Amino acid sequence: MAETCDILISGGGVAGLTAAAAFGAAGFRVICVDPAPPVTDRHAEGADLRTTAILQPGRALMDEAGLWDHLAPFATPLQVMRIVDAGGPDGTARVIRDFDAADISDQPFGWNLPNWLLRREMVARLRALDTVDFRPGTATRRLVTRTTEALVGLSDGGQVRARLVLAADGRNSPMREAAGIATRTRRYGQTALVFAVTHPIAHMNVSTEVHRSGGPFTLVPLPDQDGHPSSAVVWMEDGHKARALMALDVPDFEAAMSDRSAGLLGPLRLASPRQAWPIIARTAERMTAQRLALMAEAAHVIPPIGAQGLNMSLADLQCLLDLARAAPERLGDPEMLDSYGRRRMMDVQLRVAGVDLLNRSSMLPAQPLRDLRARGIAALHDISPIRRGLMGLGLGLK
Structure with a gap:
């Protein structure tokens, strides 16, 4: 029955x-x-x-469900979304723009938590x-x-x-x-490498997305680990390159990820196993x-x-x-x-x-197109109404 x-x-x-x-x-x-x-x-x-x-509207739902009290002690606030273009010939950070939640709200954009937790x-x-x-x-x-x-x-x-x-x-x-x-x-031929790192420079509750080619390299704040600032990393790359990166030994992988981060938080040290996830829409x-x-x-x-x-x-x-x-x-x-x-x-x-x-803009291989992307990031940030509108749209605020 x-x-x-x-x-x-x-x-x-x-x-x-x-x-x-x-x-x-x-x-x-x-x-x-x-x-x-x-x-x-x-x-x-x-x-x-x-x-x-978990962005602001999601937190409200978590409250309704009686979940937020369980999650809040472990959540790391995300106050600033930093977009970096490092798509120039030398791979350094040439455009850095901060999207600060204070422009549109008295709360952070969201709060970051590990999925297992x-x-x-x-x-x-x-x-x-x-x-x-x-x-x-x-x-x-x-x-x-x-x-x-x-x-x-x-x-x-x-x-x-x-x-x-x-x-x-x-x-x-x-x-x-x-x-x-x-x-x-829709298949992109990309793989996301996922892992945690420690770094000598504090993240200050800033989520950093670095664009070069192949896909974004994103550092998302985590609580300190063993007394060192820590971040979760999602590194999206062409599938062939991602497989080669996964095969590197730890010192070589750490050198590669520190370079890909444009050195913004100092030398990165691997603080977890690496996992690979295929990217599709x-x-x-x-x-x-x-x-x-x-x-x-x-x-x-x-x-x-x-x-x-x-x-x-x-x-x-x-x-x-x-x-x-x-x-x-x-x-x-x-x-x-x-x-x-x-x-x-x-x-x-x-x-x-x-x-x-x-995603397609973050994958651009051609230098002229990457230069155009860098100018676009600057323009979207520097025009205040557009900046605030994009942040509200991203949060799903009504």
């Missing part, structure tokens, strides 16, 4: 766990499943060493919610939908009847595929099906630029949560899902296109 709940969440990554906490805190009965138990220790095999910047604290929050049943080690297998409910088959042989199925199960979403929703994929052709809503990477995948990834996912969640609380009796019905698709699809398409443009 099938179990019943209001919402079955397929996927227990950061987005899925946040959704479980948010809907559970709002009083909905939630079952959240994921095929793999979350890795919640930085040093454990399989730990996700990437970091995520996000999972740890979110799982702790779910344990305190009697409305949420989190089942790591269980996957979704089958989806059958009817007018009033969805029936989901699980890998443990069980079945769940839910008014809404929320697919937060990644770029290869099994629930999206079960619903027959097609995707459009992917969007679902629609964000809903009968009794099913897609969110996060099941709906949209973008390159890691401008802290847009998780924050687009949180915007999906906020929209769904607002609709569900406004009319709980319509949870998962056609009217609710049509509203969700209309509200989110245009924003998703605009942000995917914007990040695609930024």
